[in-house]
Amino acid sequence: MTVHADYRLSQLAELEAESIHIFREVAAEFEKPVLMFSGGKDSIVMMRLAEKAFFPAKIPFPVLQVDTGYDFPEVLETRDHWVDRLGVRLVIASVEAAIANGVVVDDGKTSRNRLQTGTLLHAIEEEGFTAAFGGGRRDEEKARAKERVYSHRDDFGQWDPKNQRPELWSLYNGRIHAGEHMRIFPLSNWTELDIWYYIGAEEIDIPNIYFAHQRRVFRRDNMLYSESEHNPLRRGETVEERTVRFRTVGDITLTGCVESNADTIAAVIGEIAVARVTERGETRGDDRFSEAAMEDRKREGYF
Amino acid sequence: MAGPSMDLLRFATAGSVDDGKSTLIGRLLLDSKSIFEDQLEAVEMTSKSRGYDYTDLALLTDGLRSEREQGITIDVAYRYFATPRRKFIIADTPGHVQYTRNMVTGASTADLGLVLVDARQGLTEQSRRHAVILSLLRVPHLVLCVNKMDLVDYSEDKFNEIHAEFTSFATKLAIPDLTIVPISALKGDNVVTRSQDMDWYSGPSLLHHLENVHVASDRDLVDTRFPVQYVVRPKSDEYHDYRGYAGRVAGGVLKPGDEVLVLPSGMTSKISEIDLFDKQLDEAFPPMSVTVRLEDDVDVSRGDMICRPQNAPQPSQDIDAMICWMSSTPLRPRQKLSIKHTTRTARAMIKDVQYRLDVNSLHRDLETKELVLNEIGRVQLRTTSPLLCDPYEKNRTTGSFILIDEATGVTVGAGMINTAS
Numbered sequence: 001m002t003v004h005a006d007y008r009l010s011q012l013a014e015l016e017a018e019s020i021h022i023f024r025e026v027a028a029e030f031e032k033p034v035l036m037f038s039g040g041k042d043s044i045v046m047m048r049l050a051e052k053a054f055f056p057a058k059i060p061f062p063v064l065q066v067d068t069g070y071d072f073p074e075v076l077e078t079r080d081h082w083v084d085r086l087g088v089r090l091v092i093a094s095v096e097a098a099i100a101n102g103v104v105v106d107d108g109k110t111s112r113n114r115l116q117t118g119t120l121l122h123a124i125e126e127e128g129f130t131a132a133f134g135g136g137r138r139d140e141e142k143a144r145a146k147e148r149v150y151s152h153r154d155d156f157g158q159w160d161p162k163n164q165r166p167e168l169w170s171l172y173n174g175r176i177h178a179g180e181h182m183r184i185f186p187l188s189n190w191t192e193l194d195i196w197y198y199i200g201a202e203e204i205d206i207p208n209i210y211f212a213h214q215r216r217v218f219r220r221d222n223m224l225y226s227e228s229e230h231n232p233l234r235r236g237e238t239v240e241e242r243t244v245r246f247r248t249v250g251d252i253t254l255t256g257c258v259e260s261n262a263d264t265i266a267a268v269i270g271e272i273a274v275a276r277v278t279e280r281g282e283t284r285g286d287d288r289f290s291e292a293a294m295e296d297r298k299r300e301g302y303f
Numbered sequence: 304m305a306g307p308s309m310d311l312l313r314f315a316t317a318g319s320v321d322d323g324k325s326t327l328i329g330r331l332l333l334d335s336k337s338i339f340e341d342q343l344e345a346v347e348m349t350s351k352s353r354g355y356d357y358t359d360l361a362l363l364t365d366g367l368r369s370e371r372e373q374g375i376t377i378d379v380a381y382r383y384f385a386t387p388r389r390k391f392i393i394a395d396t397p398g399h400v401q402y403t404r405n406m407v408t409g410a411s412t413a414d415l416g417l418v419l420v421d422a423r424q425g426l427t428e429q430s431r432r433h434a435v436i437l438s439l440l441r442v443p444h445l446v447l448c449v450n451k452m453d454l455v456d457y458s459e460d461k462f463n464e465i466h467a468e469f470t471s472f473a474t475k476l477a478i479p480d481l482t483i484v485p486i487s488a489l490k491g492d493n494v495v496t497r498s499q500d501m502d503w504y505s506g507p508s509l510l511h512h513l514e515n516v517h518v519a520s521d522r523d524l525v526d527t528r529f530p531v532q533y534v535v536r537p538k539s540d541e542y543h544d545y546r547g548y549a550g551r552v553a554g555g556v557l558k559p560g561d562e563v564l565v566l567p568s569g570m571t572s573k574i575s576e577i578d579l580f581d582k583q584l585d586e587a588f589p590p591m592s593v594t595v596r597l598e599d600d601v602d603v604s605r606g607d608m609i610c611r612p613q614n615a616p617q618p619s620q621d622i623d624a625m626i627c628w629m630s631s632t633p634l635r636p637r638q639k640l641s642i643k644h645t646t647r648t649a650r651a652m653i654k655d656v657q658y659r660l661d662v663n664s665l666h667r668d669l670e671t672k673e674l675v676l677n678e679i680g681r682v683q684l685r686t687t688s689p690l691l692c693d694p695y696e697k698n699r700t701t702g703s704f705i706l707i708d709e710a711t712g713v714t715v716g717a718g719m720i721n722t723a724s
């Protein structure tokens with residue numbers, strides 16, 4: 001990345017420096033941090049930044065994945081590859097196991113995405129994690145735009161958006177009481193485009209479903225979903241093969257794809273730079289339920 | 304489109320409730336084509352369902368349920384946009400006095416502050432308070448936007464009146480760079496393009512100013528300050544003897560070969576390498592995050608500061624600072640708090656509240672011996688262990704601290720150091 005002659009960092013280098021600072025601060029001040037791996041490009045960029053922050057030492061905390069049982073196989077492959085390469089411990093919190101153990105209730109109506117919250121909070125409590133890194137970015141959604149880098153969670157894992165702690169300069173306050181934890185968002189100030197520039201600049205390995213590929217898909221509520229045993233077709237829906245890519249990656253039943261021929265990072269960047277719809281608006285079924293869907297889920301302790 | 308190598312400007316809005324801060328940010332985003340269709344549709348729908356005559360652009364940033372219900376901003380919203388010249392990080396802060404601490408949060412990292420006033424009302428106590436806070440925070444550039452010009456018939460006289468009033472108030476503050484622009488956030492006059500209705504104004508549009516304001520010289524590149532954040536010890540065979548001091552450069556330019564002094568121990572050594580991941584750098588400067596290695600095996604840990612032998616901060620337990628108080632329990636002498644300064648945490652006792660600043664008159668009230676919520680004052684405190692500090696006016700990183708309530712764990716004060724002894 002470029003260093004300007006007048007000792008100014010490029011915006012991407014400045015974002016990187018800010019994120020690395022956050023990782024180190026948390027590692028220094030919290031007893032048991034964990035990095036939440038969602039499978040998407042953002043959590044992979046987080047892993048890359050964590051790798052850089054502690055190099056040549058290993059990342060001094062484990063990685064936690066909430067396994068919905070509905071994850072893309074390509075994502076799990078990339079996850080294993082990263083965990084292997086970095087030599088970190090992987091903690092898997094399985095939604096299926098949580099349902100089986102009665103930690104969360106699958107009433108057949110609640111989405112897997114929603115059941116993740118209870119599963120996640122249970123895992124955090126069981127393992128005694130005091131800080132959990134999340135890949136949320138403020139440009140993603142209007143409730144996320146309001147959240148601090150250090151986001152305090154009470155005993156119930158809840159976020160109180162009307163009563164956030166002041167956060168001054170880069171002096172982060174990591175004080176918590178027993179039973180509480182802090183969500184940490186090192187990518188707060190990154191935009192979708194920044195993430196892609198960084199993936200390009202650093203040659204970061206991400207799941208290939210982010211690039212154009214042939215896929216059997218069907219249309220529902222104006223979005224294209226992948227054919228999947230977990231997502232039975234409803235009346236009138238038909239499967240066809242299209243050239244698509246994913247703009248976000250989550251639960252296979254809720255993450256839509258977009259028609260695209262972008263098969264390289266440069267092509268993806270070209271596409272996003274002129275995109276007229278946000279990534280969540282275009283591809284996330286879970287954000288469409290109400291105007292404050294994300295705020296409500298975040299209050300409950302969602303990522 | 305944000306190129307990866309363009310530079311970054313962080314700015315924050317300020318000013319009284321309803322003066323149009325969020326509307327202005329909505330307008331900037333909209334007119335610079337940074338709003339996505341689904342976002343615009345959502346706010347158009349909400350505006351319509353509420354029976355508004357026009358699209359309420361403030362809804363683009365007022366993202367919380369209670370904010371939308373009440374039509375005010377409660378907490379900072381961060382928004383991002385880029386033009387071919389620059390990338391911008393915007394902190395849209397609340398104007399309501401009750402949420403001043405959130406305004407301070409948004410302004411603390413800003414390179415530039417945008418103070419809005421309603422042209423019909425002129426300066427209010429809250430606009431003055433925010434200007435004072437921006438100057439105390441040493442936000443190096445300030446823009447006064449005289450907003451809602453559409454409601455005063457784009458009157459030049461009205462603009463000049465507020466211009467004069469603010470300029471005279473600003474002479475009493477530390478504001479190195481002041482620009483004043485007449486705008487209408489709602490209609491878009493002078494926001495991205497020059498207004499047709501104010502031919503008497505010959506200055507730049509707001510966006511033009513934001514794109515061109517010179518921010519390169521705002522960082523201290525002379526006084527080397529490297530607060531050690533984390534000690535990197537791989538404990539692997541390959542890197543058996545590796546010992547690196549990780550941190551973010553707070554001042555100066557570090558180079559391999561530089562002679563350094565480590566505080567508080569007073570030991571000296573030389574920089575052998577500066578690492579950024581697997582690369583070795585020729586130099587490091589603010590705000591880079593790097594790992595510094597030293598030639599000698601000196602004892603260095605988190606909270607220590609690497610600087611130069613002839614140019615070091617003062618280790619000090621007696622601190623004189625301006626404090627913005629952010630708790631509903633007043634700040635009083637003898638109160639004990641936690642203090643976090645750079646990477647060092649200690650306990651502090653308030654020794655004296657020297658004065659409370661009246662944000663309207665800038666009068667120093669020497670009688671009051673406490674600061675209540677949202678008040679600003681000059682305070683003396685003593686810490687349990689020495690802090691390695693500089694005056695805030697010299698360095699925003701080594702000159703700032705936060706105060707934390709020991710029982711609740713909440714951040715209750717922001718401090719800017721005047722002197723340490």
Ligand SMILES: Nc1nc2c(ncn2[C@@H]2O[C@H](COP(=O)(O)OP(=O)(O)OP(=O)(O)O)[C@@H](O)[C@H]2O)c(=O)[nH]1
Pocket residue numbers: 318319320321322323324325326327359360361374375376377396397398399450451452453454486487488489490
């Ligand atoms: N006519 C006119 N109305 C404006 C203008 N700018 C803002 N308004 C209106 O003023 C009202 C308040 O605007 P906001 O943008 O919410 O004000 P704010 O400064 O963000 O308020 P807080 O964040 O709560 O402090 C809204 O009804 C806006 O539509 C303007 O230039 N002209």
Ligand SMILES: [Mg+2]
Pocket residue numbers: 324325326361375376395396397398
């Ligand atoms: Mg507002």
